[in-house]
Amino acid sequence: MKPGMMKAYVHVIKLTFIFTLKQSMTDAFILFGIFVQPLLIAIMALFILGDQGDGLVIFIVVGSGLTGLWDSVLFQSGNSITRERWTGTLEALVGMPTPLAVIVFGKNLAFVTQSLSSMIVAYAFASIIFGYPLSIEAPTLFIISVVMTVLSLVCLGLVLATLFVLNPDVQRWQNGLEFPVFILAGFLFPIAILPQWTTPLSYILAPYWAAVALHMSSGGKPDILEISVPWAMMALLGVLYLFLAFWLFRKMLFKARVDATLSGQ
Amino acid sequence: MNTIEVKELRRIYKTNIGVIRRKVKEIVAVDGITFDVNRGELFGLLGPNGAGKTTMIKMLTTLLIPTGGTAKILGYDVVDQANEIRSRIGFIFGGERGLYWRLSGIDNLRYFASLYHVDPEVTMKRIPQLLELVGLSDRGEEKVEGYSRGMKQRLHIARTLLHDPEILFLDEPTMGLDPVGGREIRQVIRDLQSEKKTILLTTHYMFEADALCERVAVIDQGRIVALDTPEALKQVVSDLSVIEIEVFGVPEEILNQIRNLPFVDTVSVEDLDQKQALHVHSAKGSEAIPPLLSALEGVRVGKVTVREPTLEDAYVRLVGGKV
Ligand SMILES: Nc1ncnc2c1ncn2[C@@H]1O[C@H](COP(=O)(O)OP(=O)(O)O)[C@@H](O)[C@H]1O
Ligand SMILES: [Mg+2]
Numbered sequence: 001m002k003p004g005m006m007k008a009y010v011h012v013i014k015l016t017f018i019f020t021l022k023q024s025m026t027d028a029f030i031l032f033g034i035f036v037q038p039l040l041i042a043i044m045a046l047f048i049l050g051d052q053g054d055g056l057v058i059f060i061v062v063g064s065g066l067t068g069l070w071d072s073v074l075f076q077s078g079n080s081i082t083r084e085r086w087t088g089t090l091e092a093l094v095g096m097p098t099p100l101a102v103i104v105f106g107k108n109l110a111f112v113t114q115s116l117s118s119m120i121v122a123y124a125f126a127s128i129i130f131g132y133p134l135s136i137e138a139p140t141l142f143i144i145s146v147v148m149t150v151l152s153l154v155c156l157g158l159v160l161a162t163l164f165v166l167n168p169d170v171q172r173w174q175n176g177l178e179f180p181v182f183i184l185a186g187f188l189f190p191i192a193i194l195p196q197w198t199t200p201l202s203y204i205l206a207p208y209w210a211a212v213a214l215h216m217s218s219g220g221k222p223d224i225l226e227i228s229v230p231w232a233m234m235a236l237l238g239v240l241y242l243f244l245a246f247w248l249f250r251k252m253l254f255k256a257r258v259d260a261t262l263s264g265q
Numbered sequence: 266m267n268t269i270e271v272k273e274l275r276r277i278y279k280t281n282i283g284v285i286r287r288k289v290k291e292i293v294a295v296d297g298i299t300f301d302v303n304r305g306e307l308f309g310l311l312g313p314n315g316a317g318k319t320t321m322i323k324m325l326t327t328l329l330i331p332t333g334g335t336a337k338i339l340g341y342d343v344v345d346q347a348n349e350i351r352s353r354i355g356f357i358f359g360g361e362r363g364l365y366w367r368l369s370g371i372d373n374l375r376y377f378a379s380l381y382h383v384d385p386e387v388t389m390k391r392i393p394q395l396l397e398l399v400g401l402s403d404r405g406e407e408k409v410e411g412y413s414r415g416m417k418q419r420l421h422i423a424r425t426l427l428h429d430p431e432i433l434f435l436d437e438p439t440m441g442l443d444p445v446g447g448r449e450i451r452q453v454i455r456d457l458q459s460e461k462k463t464i465l466l467t468t469h470y471m472f473e474a475d476a477l478c479e480r481v482a483v484i485d486q487g488r489i490v491a492l493d494t495p496e497a498l499k500q501v502v503s504d505l506s507v508i509e510i511e512v513f514g515v516p517e518e519i520l521n522q523i524r525n526l527p528f529v530d531t532v533s534v535e536d537l538d539q540k541q542a543l544h545v546h547s548a549k550g551s552e553a554i555p556p557l558l559s560a561l562e563g564v565r566v567g568k569v570t571v572r573e574p575t576l577e578d579a580y581v582r583l584v585g586g587k588v
Contacts, residue, residue: 008382015379023367088362095326096380097352103380257330260278260323263358 009102016106021114039122047130055219057132062218063188065119066211069153070181072115074174077108077157081165081252085264094253094262101158101249108157112150138217141227145213148231152206152238158245162252186211206241209233266340268432268463269302269325273334276320276487294320296487297334302465307458309478310467313584317487318467319358322436325465326356338432352381355425359437361417366410370401370420373409374427381428388427395423399453415446422453432463439473451477471580485584495576502574502582505530506550508557510543511567523560528553533581540567546574546582 081104084090093103127134136142164170182188184198185207191199202208213230216222256262276295282288295317302308310318323329325336327347335342341349357363364373371392378388396402399419409417418438425433438454439447454477458464468474474481475495482492491498515534523545524532530546547553551571558566 005382008379011385012379015376019365019368019372019376022372023365087365088360089365091328091358092356092363092377093380095328095351095356096377097348097382098380254330257328260329262328 009098012098012102013106013109016103017110017113020107020110024110024114039125043126043129058134058136058218059215060188061123061134062214063211065116065123066185066187066207066214067182068119069112069115069149069210070185070187070207071178072111073108073153073157074160074177074181076111076115077154078160078164078174079170080104080107080111080157081161082170085165085262088263090264091262094256099249100253101246104158104161105154108154108161109150112153112157116146116150136218138221141217141222141224142214145210145217145227145231148234149206149210149214152210152234152241155238155241155245156206159241159248162245162248166248166252166255181205181207184208186215203233204237206234206237209237266337267301268304268306268339269300269308269465270337271298271300271321271325271334272336274298274321274324274331274336275333276317276324276329277332293487295324295331298482298484298487298489299334300482300489300492302463304463305461307454307464307466307477307479309474309481310465310484311469311471311474311481311580312467312484313469315486316469316484316584318469318484319436320487321484322356322358322434322465322467326354326434327351352428353430354432354434355428355430356434357418357421357425357436357438359418359440361414364409364417364420364424367408369406369408370396370412370423371405373420374405374424377424378427383428391427392423395426398426398456399423400449413446415442415449418442418446418450419453422450426457430462433457433465435464435466437467437469439468439470447473471576475576483580483583490583498583499576499579502546502579504548505546505574505578505582506548507572507574507578508543508545508547508551508553509568509570509572510545510557510561511537511540511569512543512561513540513565513567515541515543515561515564519561519564523557526556526560528556531582531585544578544581546578 081090081100084093093100123134126132164173167173183194184191184202185205186202187207191202191208194202209230213227213234216227216230274295275293275297278292278294279289280292282290298317298321300308310321312318320329324331325338325343327343327350330344337343338350339353343350365376368376374392374395375388378391379385383391392405393402396405399422401416401419401423404412404416409420412420422435422438435454439450442450451473454464454466458477466474466477478495480492480494481498482489483498484490491501520532520534520543523529523543528547528549530548532546533544535542535544545553545557554569554571558569
């Protein structure tokens with residue numbers, strides 16, 4: 001990489017982030033999805049829980065937050081390349097000197113940030129209405145865990161976006177990946193209750209380690225050594241996903257130039 | 266080294282046809298094309314719809330992999346050295362797509378400038394100049410979704426100049442525009458030409474190629490049928506005159522009969538409301554009228570006129586009366 005390139009890429013990611021948010025903020029449909037829907041889910045979750053104790057409330061809130069995050073990775077990040085193809089911008093983007101992966105990274109960062117912040121707003125709002133104290137036991141560790149979660153999910157989103165653009169049967173894949181990951185990643189109940197052979201599958205999923213770190217730091221006060229295990233795993237998997245994504249991007253883009261599928265018409 | 270060097274370039278599309286028994290159909294879109302474009306030249310690819318113009322441009326802008334042959338831009342290979350090429354060229358594909366409609370014109374330009382690694386400060390200086398050049402100065406803040414087709418196409422031109430590329434590929438830049446819109450774009454292209462940019466332009470309008478290009482390659486069915494200056498291309502028909510005959514419904518057999526007459530070069534049919542106009546190219550001039558009329562016996566015939574050939578006629582002759 002030439003010197004100065006990194007700076008240019010950071011600038012691209014920044015603008016991609018801003019403009020992606022700017023575009024979805026003017027879309028009533030997306031606005032409903034990111035603000036109203038999590039709010040409804042939060043109200044329902046807290047309502048059904050009744051008075052089961054603060055510990056469980058925070059477990060459910062973090063868990064359902066993770067399901068929302070995963071949906072956003074699957075359906076928004078996963079579609080990020082496909083959507084550029086529909087709007088006819090993919091071809092122009094590919095013809096420009098910035099690698100497409102850098103652009104998609106910025107888009108996915110925007111999607112994940114958007115879904116995360118909307119959920120935080122929704123849960124905070126719901127807890128005020130219903131008077132549930134939503135306390136985080138280890139706030140600093142929790143915030144670090146959130147940042148690690150975002151970064152590793154963005155990298156996973158890169159892999160999914162290329163796989164989905166290569167596969168004409170996207171929808172079935174997306175639907176097929178939604179609930180199994182909720183379960184395998186232990187968002188809403190511990191994976192200990194699953195058959196043993198699924199454990200390795202959980203371990204290669206960044207969402208699993210995200211759930212471990214977030215549940216750990218929201219529901220208790222883990223020591224730093226304990227929580228650095230899921231952090232390290234998220235970092236490691238994030239890097240692996242990145243390498244995989246770069247390889248897939250090269251393959252996917254070459255194939256699209258052979259098959260004439262960049263323009264989507 | 267020439268700025269653009271194209272050798273025996275080919276591109277075949279494979280498409281699946283048939284639902285139950287899958288069959289692969291091959292379409293030869295570009296069939297062995299060779300030409301060079303010099304530095305600072307405005308070179309035109311002229312041809313009817315489906316001739317292979319867009320396919321050519323997409324291969325040269327690294328967006329399609331050729332099936333055969335080679336193409337080099339500034340000495341870089343379009344397949345192996347795509348990255349070197351991408352930062353040095355600009356391209357537009359005629360039409361409205363390829364912009365972010367929910368962003369303003371200025372935001373679109375800011376974003377694309379970043380993708381070309383243009384320094385943010387330089388970008389902020391250049392955007393007003395480019396909006397001025399394409400006549401969008403007072404509309405830059407508006408969202409692109411409210412732009413007319415012509416405005417979108419002009420924004421595309423501004424977009425492609427952000428990084429001050431050495432070479433421009435313009436695929437049918439006036440497609441779908443009204444005459445005024447088309448004239449505005451041609452004026453912008455002339456301005457660019459005077460800045461000594463190398464430009465490869467495609468069009469299916471002979472007059473546009475004539476008005477802008479220094480050299481023109483006429484392509485038809487993926488092959489070059491003529492390559493020369495517009496003046497020289499006109500010579501193709503200098504020996505002919507055109508007889509225009511108004512007819513009211515003419516059977517295909519009679520048309521074929523006329524095509525086979527020894528003194529007839531090409532025949533094209535223009536559909537008018539209730540009638541058709543036959544444009545018959547012939548070296549015999551008005552002497553050809555009587556035998557033509559007798560060939561048309563039984564067909565209701567209106568006005569008959571003889572005129573000098575135009576550029577359009579040269580083009581019609583080169584692509585075999587298909588227009
Ligand atoms: N993606 C594609 N798949 C299959 N055939 C295509 C595709 N794109 C173009 N073609 C065919 O290739 C030929 C040349 O098309 P094109 O390059 O678009 O011509 P032009 O730009 O001169 O109108 C046409 O027959 C067209 O139908
Ligand atoms: Mg075309």
